[in-house]
Amino acid sequence: MRVVSMVPSWTETLLRAGINVVGRTRFCIHPANRVSNIAIVGGTKEVSWDLVMDLKPDIVLLDQEENPYEMAEECPVKYVATHVHSIETLQKELVRLGEFFENAALMELAVDALDVLEKPTPKFDPKKIPGFMEWVKIPSQNYEEVLYLIWKKPWMAVSKETYIGSVLNKLGMKVVEFPEGEKYPVIELEDHPNALCLFSSEPFPFAKKISDLKGLGVEGAIVNGESFSWFGHRSIQFLKETLK
Structure with a gap:
């Protein structure tokens, strides 16, 4: 399946899952050794549908938080729109995409997300900041x-x-x-x-x-x-x- 991803987070995730991403935004920068060979069709807020159509995609992947509604309205090919606004919704969308693409790696990542959700929340130390x-x-x-x-x-x-x-x-x-x-x-x-x-x-x-x-x-x-x-x-x- 040929995929154009308009969501940087999904582009990286799909590529790591072995899915054939043929188009991306200029903000899709990970993994660097893979995206350099993938065509840029715009940004997260604007897109050239002519460039998208040249790639003959089977699906365009969008997200409601990342992309404007107009992008979905104007999309000339089949699209899937996720809505990730929390770890909980990410876990559900990973299951959904795993089933859609019939991809075991995405399903495994959904399990990892569920494991994260079930872990106890630690006491925050202001002098030991994650990231x-x-x-x-x-x-x-x-x-x-x-x-x-x-x-x-x-x-x-x-x-x-x-x-x-x-x-x-x-x-x-x-x-x-x-x-x-x-x-x-x-x-x-x-x-x-x-x-x-x-x-x-x-x-x-x-x-x-x-x-x-x-x-x-x-x-x-x-x-x-x-x-x-x-x-x-x-x-x-x-x-x-x-x-x-």
Whole structure:
């Protein structure tokens, strides 16, 4: 089956499962040794259907959180749309895709996801942060909440309603509460002095702005954003290793 994947997390996961991915977005960068030979047909928010049709795919893979609804409406070939917004929904979608592609590797990954869900939630230590890359400022207290930042100018955070939020929760971190429905709220950093700040390495390149962050005086760290947000193979392996 020839697949065009418009979801970076799924592209990596399908390739590791041995599925024939013939088209991808420019953000599908893993595994690097495999994607370099796969045609780029656009990004997660826009696509050239002419390029897609040239590849003669049997299926286009979309996700409701990653791709706009219009992409599904305009898709000229058969498509499958997942909806991953938590570890629980990831596990269910892995089963669904495993059955759809008749693929044992995806079914095994679904079992791994279920194992992760059944593991006890650990007590979070602010000085031992999973996915840690570099300190902005070492915490001086035992924070009860974390503020996970994905963008600057304006500052944007994630809520517990997101996949990242579910990962943080599974790792024992209490995410700052935001009004219901605000998945990626725009915030003022100074409004959250009692939260430990976790600056994601993507999509905003916080790791390259570490000197600017240190000047803010906030306590927290740079974390590997791929570990928290790439919801297929990558984050399941991250959670398995962290929770073992």
